Amino acid sequence: MxxxxxxxxxxxxxxxxxxxxxxxxxxxxxxxxxxxxPLMMLHTAITVGTIGYMIISGGDFINSFxxxxxxxxxxxxxxxxxxxxxxxxxxxxxxxxxxGIGVFTTSVTVIVRIFFKEDIINLYRAIKMxxxxxxxxxxxxxxxxxxxxxxxxxxxKKRKIEFVVVESNPQALKYLxxxxxxxxxxxxxxxxxxxxxxxxxxxxxxIVNLGEDTKNIAVIxxxxxxxxxxxxxxxxxxxxxxxxxxxxxxxGANKAFxxxxxxxxxxxxxxxxxxxxxxxxxxDRIAFGEETDIDILELHVEPxxxxxxxxxxxxxxxxxxxxxxxxxxxxxxxxxxxxxxxxVIEEEDTLIIFxxxxxxxxxxxxxxxxxxxxxx
Amino acid sequence: xxxxxxxxxxxxxxxxxxxITVATNLAATILKIGEGRVLSTEMLASSLVADLHLIPxxxxxxxxxxxxxxxxxxGALAANIISVIISIIETxxxxxxxxx
Numbered sequence: 001m002x003x004x005x006x007x008x009x010x011x012x013x014x015x016x017x018x019x020x021x022x023x024x025x026x027x028x029x030x031x032x033x034x035x036x037x038p039l040m041m042l043h044t045a046i047t048v049g050t051i052g053y054m055i056i057s058g059g060d061f062i063n064s065f066x067x068x069x070x071x072x073x074x075x076x077x078x079x080x081x082x083x084x085x086x087x088x089x090x091x092x093x094x095x096x097x098x099x100g101i102g103v104f105t106t107s108v109t110v111i112v113r114i115f116f117k118e119d120i121i122n123l124y125r126a127i128k129m130x131x132x133x134x135x136x137x138x139x140x141x142x143x144x145x146x147x148x149x150x151x152x153x154x155x156x157k158k159r160k161i162e163f164v165v166v167e168s169n170p171q172a173l174k175y176l177x178x179x180x181x182x183x184x185x186x187x188x189x190x191x192x193x194x195x196x197x198x199x200x201x202x203x204x205x206x207i208v209n210l211g212e213d214t215k216n217i218a219v220i221x222x223x224x225x226x227x228x229x230x231x232x233x234x235x236x237x238x239x240x241x242x243x244x245x246x247x248x249x250x251x252g253a254n255k256a257f258x259x260x261x262x263x264x265x266x267x268x269x270x271x272x273x274x275x276x277x278x279x280x281x282x283x284d285r286i287a288f289g290e291e292t293d294i295d296i297l298e299l300h301v302e303p304x305x306x307x308x309x310x311x312x313x314x315x316x317x318x319x320x321x322x323x324x325x326x327x328x329x330x331x332x333x334x335x336x337x338x339x340x341x342x343x344v345i346e347e348e349d350t351l352i353i354f355x356x357x358x359x360x361x362x363x364x365x366x367x368x369x370x371x372x373x374x375x376x
Numbered sequence: 377x378x379x380x381x382x383x384x385x386x387x388x389x390x391x392x393x394x395x396i397t398v399a400t401n402l403a404a405t406i407l408k409i410g411e412g413r414v415l416s417t418e419m420l421a422s423s424l425v426a427d428l429h430l431i432p433x434x435x436x437x438x439x440x441x442x443x444x445x446x447x448x449x450x451g452a453l454a455a456n457i458i459s460v461i462i463s464i465i466e467t468x469x470x471x472x473x474x475x476x
Contacts (some may be wrong), residue, residue, distance in 0.1 A: 034409030
């Protein structure tokens with residue numbers, strides 16, 4: 001018996017850290033508590049009135065209830081119940097009216113006020129959002145919402161990539177709603193419970209844009225503690241200097257960007273290619289995802305793939321799938337840009353394929369399916 | 377509160393009794409709103425069930441069918457007993473967790 005008790009106690013002692021959604025739900029339930037007093041007042045008034053009239057009228061419940069309601073609710077049709085036009089009845093009615101009307105109107109006012117107070121509605125929306133976020137997979141988390149994040153959000157939306165915004169400043173709430181952000185959490189992103197509730201375990205990656213290096217570091221470290229693998233979970237961060245960028249990358253960011261430097265290099269690209277309007281930023285636009293007609297796909301040829309040993313003209317992607325292989329990167333890093341129909345695909349090559357995004361998607365699916373079909 | 381409503385149940389057939397029973401049951405339900413304890417949702421649910429039995433019982437009783445009303449009241453009695461059991465369980469559970 002003592003062993004059993006000790007086991008039960010140990011099991012109950014294992015305190016789980018509360019999930020964010022549970023904290024919100026408890027808060028919500030506690031706000032509901034405020035409804036109790038007005039409801040109780042209303043209930044008491046109606047009960048006293050009903051029973052009083054039942055005594056006066058000798059047991060007629062329905063009419064007593066009705067009389068109570070029309071008196072307390074200031075409707076006052078008249079004396080609809082048995083004995084109420086007697087002296088006692090009228091004394092009771094006066095008493096009920098004086099006490100009850102005040103109770104009624106204040107209860108109704110308080111109930112409506114509680115219901116429309118910002119907190120309850122926002123809490124409810126937040127809980128609903130957190131539940132929906134739990135079903136997200138392969139999404140990105142954006143920490144910090146400013147103009148840059150807003151642009152990022154609209155770009156991701158165009159490519160139909162889901163994301164969750166984590167921004168602790170409640171003033172930003174306005175902008176989040178204006179820009180129609182579907183999922184957002186108004187908490188500090190460096191907290192583990194917040195990241196967990198943003199679905200970090202199922203997410204593909206995170207963008208860290210909190211404005212201050214120290215905050216960015218806190219978030220990156222917390223995130224890497226949960227998702228240590230750089231290939232499974234991509235973290236992109238902003239940094240203020242080169243040194244910080246290096247540090248962030250060492251701490252776990254896949255890539256750290258210095259905003260001013262990034263802008264400058266992009267403008268420089270225009271300068272380097274002045275004179276040719278289309279080409280000058282073609283590759284930029286492709287890389288930055290702004291070109292909707294063309295995209296680039298990198299397809300790695302795994303060992304054992306059916307593509308090995310085939311000549312390019314044998315697979316004939318150009319006619320069949322409407323995409324073009326413009327280059328092949330060899331395993332030693334050499335980029336062969338003089339590919340032709342006669343070029344033979346070798347193991348561990350990476351094919352660089354140009355084409356329209358949807359044709360590329362099709363090509364990727366078909367080439368991968370071929371591999372699985374033959375291997376499996 | 378559930379206990380007091382139970383007792384008033386057992387002497388049910390008098391019309392005044394019924395009204396008082398309904399009133400105390402409703403009061404019990406109102407007081408259960410917004411509790412954040414372990415089994416609070418179950419308690420609120422059983423309370424609501426009792427109310428939903430008693431309110432039709434009230435109307436049936438006074439529009440002519442006392443037998444049916446008593447039947448419904450017995451159903452509500454069951455719900456109230458469950459309510460009491462749940463609140464006892466919750467007290468035990470919270471004593472356990474408070475020990476930590």
